[in-house]
Amino acid sequence: MSRAPSALTIAIARSAFVALLLGLWIIGSSIYGSAVLPSPLEVVATMFQGFHEGWLIRATLVTLSEVLPAFAIAAIAGAGLGVALGLAHFWGDVLEPMILGVYSIPKITLYPIFLVLFKLGIASKVAFGFFHGVFPIEILTQGATSTISPTYLKVARTLNLTPWQTAAHVVIPAIVPAMAVGLRLAFSLTFIGVILAEMSASRAGLGFLLNAADSTFDSRRTLAVIVVLAIIGIGTNLVFYALERRVSPARPEARQATLAM
Amino acid sequence: MQLTFQSVSKTFSHRLGKDAVAALENIDLSIASGEFVAILGPSGCGKSTLLEIVAGLQAPTSGEVLLGGEPVHSPHPRVSVVFQEDSTFPWRTVAENVAFGLEMRGVRKAERDDAVAHAIGLVGLRGFEGHYPHQLSGGMRQRVAIARTLVMNPAVLLMDEPFGALDEQTRFVIGEELLRIWDATRCTIFFVTHSLHEAVQLADRIVVLSARPGRIKNIFENRLSRPRLEAKDPQTYAVLMASLREAIGLTSAAFNPDDPRIKPARAAG
Ligand SMILES: Nc1ncnc2c1ncn2[C@@H]1O[C@H](COP(=O)(O)OP(=O)(O)O)[C@@H](O)[C@H]1O
Numbered sequence: 001m002s003r004a005p006s007a008l009t010i011a012i013a014r015s016a017f018v019a020l021l022l023g024l025w026i027i028g029s030s031i032y033g034s035a036v037l038p039s040p041l042e043v044v045a046t047m048f049q050g051f052h053e054g055w056l057i058r059a060t061l062v063t064l065s066e067v068l069p070a071f072a073i074a075a076i077a078g079a080g081l082g083v084a085l086g087l088a089h090f091w092g093d094v095l096e097p098m099i100l101g102v103y104s105i106p107k108i109t110l111y112p113i114f115l116v117l118f119k120l121g122i123a124s125k126v127a128f129g130f131f132h133g134v135f136p137i138e139i140l141t142q143g144a145t146s147t148i149s150p151t152y153l154k155v156a157r158t159l160n161l162t163p164w165q166t167a168a169h170v171v172i173p174a175i176v177p178a179m180a181v182g183l184r185l186a187f188s189l190t191f192i193g194v195i196l197a198e199m200s201a202s203r204a205g206l207g208f209l210l211n212a213a214d215s216t217f218d219s220r221r222t223l224a225v226i227v228v229l230a231i232i233g234i235g236t237n238l239v240f241y242a243l244e245r246r247v248s249p250a251r252p253e254a255r256q257a258t259l260a261m
Numbered sequence: 262m263q264l265t266f267q268s269v270s271k272t273f274s275h276r277l278g279k280d281a282v283a284a285l286e287n288i289d290l291s292i293a294s295g296e297f298v299a300i301l302g303p304s305g306c307g308k309s310t311l312l313e314i315v316a317g318l319q320a321p322t323s324g325e326v327l328l329g330g331e332p333v334h335s336p337h338p339r340v341s342v343v344f345q346e347d348s349t350f351p352w353r354t355v356a357e358n359v360a361f362g363l364e365m366r367g368v369r370k371a372e373r374d375d376a377v378a379h380a381i382g383l384v385g386l387r388g389f390e391g392h393y394p395h396q397l398s399g400g401m402r403q404r405v406a407i408a409r410t411l412v413m414n415p416a417v418l419l420m421d422e423p424f425g426a427l428d429e430q431t432r433f434v435i436g437e438e439l440l441r442i443w444d445a446t447r448c449t450i451f452f453v454t455h456s457l458h459e460a461v462q463l464a465d466r467i468v469v470l471s472a473r474p475g476r477i478k479n480i481f482e483n484r485l486s487r488p489r490l491e492a493k494d495p496q497t498y499a500v501l502m503a504s505l506r507e508a509i510g511l512t513s514a515a516f517n518p519d520d521p522r523i524k525p526a527r528a529a530g
């Protein structure tokens with residue numbers, strides 16, 4: 001048995017790995033030329049330019065203004081429906097295969113319908129982002145609710161708790177860890193949905209910018225947008241992991257594992 | 262509080278693809294206030310069902326359970342239950358778990374804290390107030406569950422194989438502690454078990470149920486003085502054990518309808 005590596009060793013190895021990837025990027029850039037693969041420095045310079053001139057910041061704000069409401073609606077609707085269907089076993093059983101079925105459809109194929117229903121503006125992006133994000137949170141919440149230990153519910157009944165007390169003090173605390181995972185996945189998918197919608201048909205936002213840069217072979221802009229997308233994605237993931245760690249029934253080793261992911 | 266069963270029967274009506282199950286048949290029993298009674302029977306004979314009827318979690322198909330003379334229709338505030346499965350809430354610390362019932366009843370914090378500290382002391386968990394259930398062993402978690410019922414100052418304590426998941430040694434130790442707690446609180450204890458040793462260690466009276474549908478097969482008075490070590494009174498101990506073994510043997514091994522050794526014969530006949 002070797003000793004478990006310390007947190008410091010892991011952090012050093014991780015930094016080394018990031019440095020290795022950056023190194024490969026620089027080498028690739030010098031082989032293919034900066035017109036095809038701009039170097040990291042050129043990309044950063046383009047990002048600064050984009051923020052300075054305003055086009056990158058405007059696109060980011062447009063995208064966020066679509067993602068945040070889409071995520072909020074997906075989170076509330078998904079969690080609410082999940083709890084309801086988790087408690088009402090009959091309807092849960094009736095609807096579960098349909099929900100899983102719709103979830104498994106490649107959703108981009110349905111985007112034309114969203115365009116018809118919600119037109120080209122922000123509404124179709126919000127709706128499409130919601131449509132991506134609502135599933136993981138609904139599915140995880142429903143699963144957690146329907147599998148709450150029957151003993152917990154019996155404890156609630158022997159104490160003559162009101163339905164409200166049972167919901168607030170037994171059901172919700174029991175499903176919060178699963179909901180936190182659901183929220184993280186919901187955000188990632190909402191984000192993907194919004195970007196896909198913007199790339200398919202739109203006049204603004206990071207997805208639109210990505211498409212425009214791609215079609216003019218402006219690889220600096222393309223990469224600058226991708227870096228912004230990565231920053232948003234990774235940043236929010238870290239926030240959601242922190243949330244998960246806080247609410248998971250405190251198992252230190254599980255916390256570590258989630259943190260490391 | 263006195264506990265009376267008046268020809269209690271329970272049949273689970275048939276559901277999709279499942280036949281109706283007669284779980285309990287004509288249970289007549291009277292338990293005096295402050296008595297410690299063990300219900301002993303093979304698994305599936307309806308012990309948990311009987312306990313849940315007393316707890317007000319299930320209704321009997323016919324007959325009635327009386328608590329202090331009043332028929333039970335819903336969970337009674339003076340009745341507490343310790344379940345076989347882990348019922349501690351993983352999101353609450355030991356102290357918060359123990360405080361749960363009082364908190365839900367709106368008891369003020371200062372008052373709650375005293376009762377919680379007292380109950381935690383009774384089950385020997387002082388020093389673990391801030392721990393979460395995952396940091397405790399199975400035996401300690403069941404002590405938390407017991408403390409959670411004790412703070413409610415129950416008149417009747419219903420226990421459904423509470424130590425079933427514990428090893429024999431822990432089971433014995435925690436059983437002795439339960440007797441001490443019972444001595445201190447003098448509540449009525451209705452203790453479901455499938456362990457003969459546990460029934461003999463703990464109960465004043467041992468009610469043996471037959472295999473499904475559960476009927477009262479025998480009732481044994483346990484006159485051994487506590488602590489019930491075999492060496493103290495080997496003769497009485499041996500007689501009690503032998504009669505229990507016989508009752509259980511007759512009910513569970515020879516006449517268990519689920520016993521694979523006799524099932525083919527029944528199918529053929
Ligand atoms: N809700 C239910 N629906 C149908 N059958 C049940 C239900 N609960 C218990 N039973 C059946 O009733 C019998 C007695 O169950 P139970 O009281 O749990 O037995 P024990 O606690 O003695 O093991 C078993 O055969 C069980 O399968």
Ligand SMILES: [Mg+2]
Nearest residue numbers: 308309310421
């Ligand atoms: Mg049982």
